[in-house]
Amino acid sequence: MNNSEFDIDKITEEYRADIERNTYKRIEIGLVVGLVIALIFPMLYSHFALAGASYMPVTLEMAKQMGSPIRAAFLQSLLIVVTSVVFIGGTAVKYQDQWGILKQYGIYFCMTYVMAIITGVTCFWMSLNLDLLLKYGFIHFILCVLLALYQYVEVTKDLVAINGELADTNNYRLLGDSAGYYAETFERLKHLKFKLSWNWGVFWFGSLWLIYRKMCFVGIVMIAFETAISIISFNNYSAMNFYVGRSLCSFAISIIYGACGNYIYMKHIDRIKAKGESMSESERSLYYQRKAGAKCGVVFWIAIFTLIVLQIYIGKC
Numbered sequence: 001m002n003n004s005e006f007d008i009d010k011i012t013e014e015y016r017a018d019i020e021r022n023t024y025k026r027i028e029i030g031l032v033v034g035l036v037i038a039l040i041f042p043m044l045y046s047h048f049a050l051a052g053a054s055y056m057p058v059t060l061e062m063a064k065q066m067g068s069p070i071r072a073a074f075l076q077s078l079l080i081v082v083t084s085v086v087f088i089g090g091t092a093v094k095y096q097d098q099w100g101i102l103k104q105y106g107i108y109f110c111m112t113y114v115m116a117i118i119t120g121v122t123c124f125w126m127s128l129n130l131d132l133l134l135k136y137g138f139i140h141f142i143l144c145v146l147l148a149l150y151q152y153v154e155v156t157k158d159l160v161a162i163n164g165e166l167a168d169t170n171n172y173r174l175l176g177d178s179a180g181y182y183a184e185t186f187e188r189l190k191h192l193k194f195k196l197s198w199n200w201g202v203f204w205f206g207s208l209w210l211i212y213r214k215m216c217f218v219g220i221v222m223i224a225f226e227t228a229i230s231i232i233s234f235n236n237y238s239a240m241n242f243y244v245g246r247s248l249c250s251f252a253i254s255i256i257y258g259a260c261g262n263y264i265y266m267k268h269i270d271r272i273k274a275k276g277e278s279m280s281e282s283e284r285s286l287y288y289q290r291k292a293g294a295k296c297g298v299v300f301w302i303a304i305f306t307l308i309v310l311q312i313y314i315g316k317c
Contacts, residue, residue, distance in 0.1 A: 027089035034084025038077035202261030
């Protein structure tokens, strides 16, 4: 095998680029998950800790410490987002191939453990004592073991990909890492009378998933619609009625997303394919990468805006 057939420098460069992309992707996912948790947590806290008697996005101790529930809610949301980024984005340590396994997981354990403690103590969810730190440390250790098992499964999938069992190149450019799943799902939908199938990703993340899959216009419209419903409901109903009504509405919308998301995505991909048919191979490749696949991008700023708007309105409660 000569150098033209096996360019080690090119392979190394592509590998490093792939590491960078995966690191950014994990950070982006951490941001999305953190924003969702920061948005939902105040409602759950009010419902369970206060038995639905009133709406309080933060603990009374934190609100008193910060001097304002709004400032406390903002700091709490920021800490939740940063913690989520550290937990999910921190998994990129596995790409540091110059480190041993113990060093990778040791660093991950330490940085996530410290961040979780900082968030818990700052938000007055836990007190700073040795017994509690040891108990949480044990739970955290179990979490890292589960992560190791997850990464083992992920590596197994990579080996399957190396053996050529992934979808073809164009499908990969169009559909991203889940090319195999969506290619199979789309083929099945084309033969169904009722174009319904279930997608847990759309169910849980809804409009953010639409933007993640580059259906930005539809996603932005739906986020605006859901935000408007939340604000109107909050201004016209009590805190408890708002919580119940908003939860039921969100659940109904999530069901629709979960059942119809794959079909909406299939039609989106079909339109992109139709436009790309008249292009050359190189133009088509660039077009697919730009218009399809999976990329978070603007989704975070939209989610942040939504979070801030809802926190401001709800924080006045």
